[in-house]
Amino acid sequence: MMEHRPRRILLVDDDPSLLVVLAEQLRDDGYEVATARDGQEALRRLEAGWPDLILLDLMMPRVDGLAFARHIKAEADLPIIVLSAIDTADSKARLLDEVAEDYVAKPFHYPELRARIQRVLRRLGDRIPRQSVVLGPDLTLDLYRRAATVAGKEVRLTPTESRLLQALVAHLGEIVATETLLSRGWAETEEAEPSYVWVSMRRLRQKIEVSPDRPNYLLTVRGAGYRLVASRQDV
Amino acid sequence: MSDRPTDADATAARPDAAARPDAPADRLDDSRGPEAPSNAPSFRVLLTAGLIVSATLPIAAFGAILILTRLGTDDQVVVPLVIGAIVAAAFFGLLVAAVAVAGLTAPLRRITTAVERVAAGEPGPPIHVSGDDELARLAESHNRIAAEAGRRNRELGALLVAVARYNPDRGVDALRVQAESDACAIYGLIDCSVWLGDPEAISREEAIPGDPRPVRAEVRSGGDTLGVLVGHLPATRAWERADQDLLDLFTSEVGVALRNAELFGQIESQNARLVELDAAKDEFLRGVSHNLQTPLTSIRAYVDQLRAASEEAAQDRRLLIVAEQADRLTRLVRQLLTVTRLEAGVLRPEAEVIAMSPRVRRAWEALNAGSEFELRDEARGWLAVGDPDQVDQVLWALLDNAVKYGGRNGKVEVLIAADETIDRLHVTIADHGPGVSEADRDRLFTRFSRGATQASGEGTGLGLYVSRQLLLTMGGELWLEPARDGLGAAFTLSLPGEPPGDEG
Numbered sequence: 112m113m114e115h116r117p118r119r120i121l122l123v124d125d126d127p128s129l130l131v132v133l134a135e136q137l138r139d140d141g142y143e144v145a146t147a148r149d150g151q152e153a154l155r156r157l158e159a160g161w162p163d164l165i166l167l168d169l170m171m172p173r174v175d176g177l178a179f180a181r182h183i184k185a186e187a188d189l190p191i192i193v194l195s196a197i198d199t200a201d202s203k204a205r206l207l208d209e210v211a212e213d214y215v216a217k218p219f220h221y222p223e224l225r226a227r228i229q230r231v232l233r234r235l236g237d238r239i240p241r242q243s244v245v246l247g248p249d250l251t252l253d254l255y256r257r258a259a260t261v262a263g264k265e266v267r268l269t270p271t272e273s274r275l276l277q278a279l280v281a282h283l284g285e286i287v288a289t290e291t292l293l294s295r296g297w298a299e300t301e302e303a304e305p306s307y308v309w310v311s312m313r314r315l316r317q318k319i320e321v322s323p324d325r326p327n328y329l330l331t332v333r334g335a336g337y338r339l340v341a342s343r344q345d346v
Numbered sequence: 347m348s349d350r351p352t353d354a355d356a357t358a359a360r361p362d363a364a365a366r367p368d369a370p371a372d373r374l375d376d377s378r379g380p381e382a383p384s385n386a387p388s389f390r391v392l393l394t395a396g397l398i399v400s401a402t403l404p405i406a407a408f409g410a411i412l413i414l415t416r417l418g419t420d421d422q423v424v425v426p427l428v429i430g431a432i433v434a435a436a437f438f439g440l441l442v443a444a445v446a447v448a449g450l451t452a453p454l455r456r457i458t459t460a461v462e463r464v465a466a467g468e469p470g471p472p473i474h475v476s477g478d479d480e481l482a483r484l485a486e487s488h489n490r491i492a493a494e495a496g497r498r499n500r501e502l503g504a505l506l507v508a509v510a511r512y513n514p515d516r517g518v519d520a521l522r523v524q525a526e527s528d529a530c531a532i533y534g535l536i537d538c539s540v541w542l543g544d545p546e547a548i549s550r551e552e553a554i555p556g557d558p559r560p561v562r563a564e565v566r567s568g569g570d571t572l573g574v575l576v577g578h579l580p581a582t583r584a585w586e587r588a589d590q591d592l593l594d595l596f597t598s599e600v601g602v603a604l605r606n607a608e609l610f611g612q613i614e615s616q617n618a619r620l621v622e623l624d625a626a627k628d629e630f631l632r633g634v635s636h637n638l639q640t641p642l643t644s645i646r647a648y649v650d651q652l653r654a655a656s657e658e659a660a661q662d663r664r665l666l667i668v669a670e671q672a673d674r675l676t677r678l679v680r681q682l683l684t685v686t687r688l689e690a691g692v693l694r695p696e697a698e699v700i701a702m703s704p705r706v707r708r709a710w711e712a713l714n715a716g717s718e719f720e721l722r723d724e725a726r727g728w729l730a731v732g733d734p735d736q737v738d739q740v741l742w743a744l745l746d747n748a749v750k751y752g753g754r755n756g757k758v759e760v761l762i763a764a765d766e767t768i769d770r771l772h773v774t775i776a777d778h779g780p781g782v783s784e785a786d787r788d789r790l791f792t793r794f795s796r797g798a799t800q801a802s803g804e805g806t807g808l809g810l811y812v813s814r815q816l817l818l819t820m821g822g823e824l825w826l827e828p829a830r831d832g833l834g835a836a837f838t839l840s841l842p843g844e845p846p847g848d849e850g
Contacts, residue, residue, distance in 0.1 A: 126640045126641070126643075126644060128641075128644040128648075129643050129644040132644055132647040132651055133647060136647065136650075136651065168640075216680075216735065217636075217639040217640060217643045218639050218642040218643035218645075218646050218672070218676050219643065219646075220646065220650070221646075221647060221650050269696045269697060270696060271698050271699075289849075304701070306727060306847050307699060307701070309847035309849055310699050310729050310844045310847040313844070314699065314844070331849050333849055334849075
């Protein structure tokens with residue numbers, strides 16, 4: 112899927128050798144790359160124009176990575192992929208839920224990183240709401256912090272579930288094809304199959320529907336895909 | 347016979363009865379004594395008999411004199427008259443006795459009931475007995491005893507409530523201050539202080555009449571004397587043996603609480619120190635991992651770039667080895683990090699759906715072991731539920747073990763199967779090595795343990811431990827299959843599974 116205009120990526124990492132080789136690899140894949148070695152330099156780069164995506168090492172010196180990411184998110188819905196020695200299972204990674212679109216644990220293989228970048232860029236244009244989305248009396252989605260409130264109880268969403276719901280929320284009430292959900296939920300390196308979507312939807316219903324057997328919000332459109340709707344019982 | 351003599355004699359009988367308070371007092375004394383004779387005539391019987399005798403005796407005497415001196419004109423008249431008078435007097439005495447007994451024993455009954463109540467531990471209101479005779483004094487002294495018993499009961503209750511609140515986590519100083527104010531409140535002390543140290547360092551005060559009365563009790567825990575409680579009572583307050591006992595009880599409870607607080611404080615500070623050390627270790631490992639993983643990332647990236655540059659480079663075994671060893675190092679560093687996170691309890695794995703078959707295959711390819719490999723998937727369409735990164739770590743560790751312990755050119759076999767009854771997915775990884783000896787089976791999943799048969803120095807000894815702990819955090823399990831002939835070790839990992847789905 113070639114774009115008519117090259118996607119711009121801002122790469123922020125304190126390791127100059129990684130910066131050079133990663134920038135080269137990304138340019139080889141057709142991206143326009145700007146680099147910065149710390150938060151201050153990154154902020155200066157942003158003044159010259161906003162990229163489509165930021166690749167960010169959180170342990171960079173000077174401006175703290177998390178503070179930088181929060182600053183960016185306060186300005187615009189700009190996707191950030193965190194490159195980090197912290198992996199997703201670390202409880203500290205939870206702090207990043209609100210700012211990071213995805214994590215790639217260091218060290219990574221370049222093809223893996225490329226697959227993640229492509230997955231994130233696919234959602235460009237889909238705005239991720241920064242506040243709660245109230246779908247009915249018993250369902251509120253807080254996707255920016257990977258949570259839902261179901262009949263008054265908070266439910267945690269996995270990164271994949273959150274990505275799937277983002278795609279559905281962006282087209283609220285419309286059918287989203289299973290293929291689209293597949294490409295949003297999983298990177299190409301994961302060789303995902305449609306059954307991933309089916310099983311994930313079944314699990315999502317268990318989480319967010321009050322009666323999963325008679326869903327109110329997450330509806331199947333046979334042979335086409337899925338639809339997220341505001342509650343039909345809504346008054 | 348007639349009403350008249352009754353009235354006259356009743357008034358005469360009353361002072362007589364009232365003048366015998368020693369009888370009931372004796373009886374009280376008797377009943378208090380442990381060996382009161384059970385066949386002694388009761389007070390009621392004695393009184394009645396006394397009254398009858400005192401009423402009939404003068405009449406009988408008078409009659410006898412009349413008869414003996416023959417003053418009576420006619421025996422026929424006098425004798426029946428005298429006998430009639432004696433009988434009437436006897437009846438009259440009986441009647442007076444009944445009334446007197448009732449009147450006399452009422453306050454006694456009240457006293458008895460009240461004493462019994464106090465003995466049973468439930469003091470009631472004070473008894474009112476008018477006058478200032480022995481009965482009234484008895485009631486008064488009972489009232490005083492009851493009031494004191496009540497006060498001590500209240501003190502004991504307050505004491506129990508107070509000591510129940512002495513949590514060791516409040517610290518020695520706070521408990522000491524609390525005990526001082528509790529002692530003042532419970533015992534009505536004017537002032538009170540708890541000294542920790544040798545009690546003899548605090549000199550004993552003499553009680554001077556008219557001045558506040560000094561009280562003192564040692565604070566003990568077990569056989570140790572921790573200190574002493576000293577204070578003063580208002581001069582008017584009585585202080586008896588029972589009061590001292592109550593105070594001793596309080597100080598012994600305080601002693602136990604203080605000792606506990608002391609021990610708790612030591613544990614707390616040791617814990618705080620451990621937490622500090624642990625945080626330092628964590629921070630260190632985080633730094634190390636960052637500083638190791640960042641260069642590894644660039645090594646990996648440059649090797650990839652070099653190998654992609656030309657056909658010749660792609661075939662170069664040396665570059666391949668650099669790439670593989672960089673990956674290997676990466677995984678070992680990650681394993682070490684995982685151990686620290688497991689132990690800090692900060693690992694929060696996600697529950698994503700994952701397909702096991704491609705993951706196993708990818709993990710195997712990443713190992714690039716070169717030995718024979720067979721993957722059988724008997725759970726087509728099933729997905730496991732777990733954290734993809736952590737499951738990858740487990741698969742890598744188990745496959746790496748199978749290669750390492752599987753012997754030269756040992757074939758590695760993997761079977762994926764579903765248990766549909768409990769919705770679980772099992773992955774069994776088997777090698778054809780020597781297997782696990784009986785001695786090793788028990789300590790297989792502990793930290794830093796390697797098979798005894800294996801030369802030391804290979805691997806971190808963490809693989810199985812980390813794998814099992816990771817699986818446990820994901821609701822999974824890891825076990826060693828029973829030994830089988832001709833086959834090596836076989837490990838099965840189990841994870842929650844999702845049966846094949848449809849669009850539904």
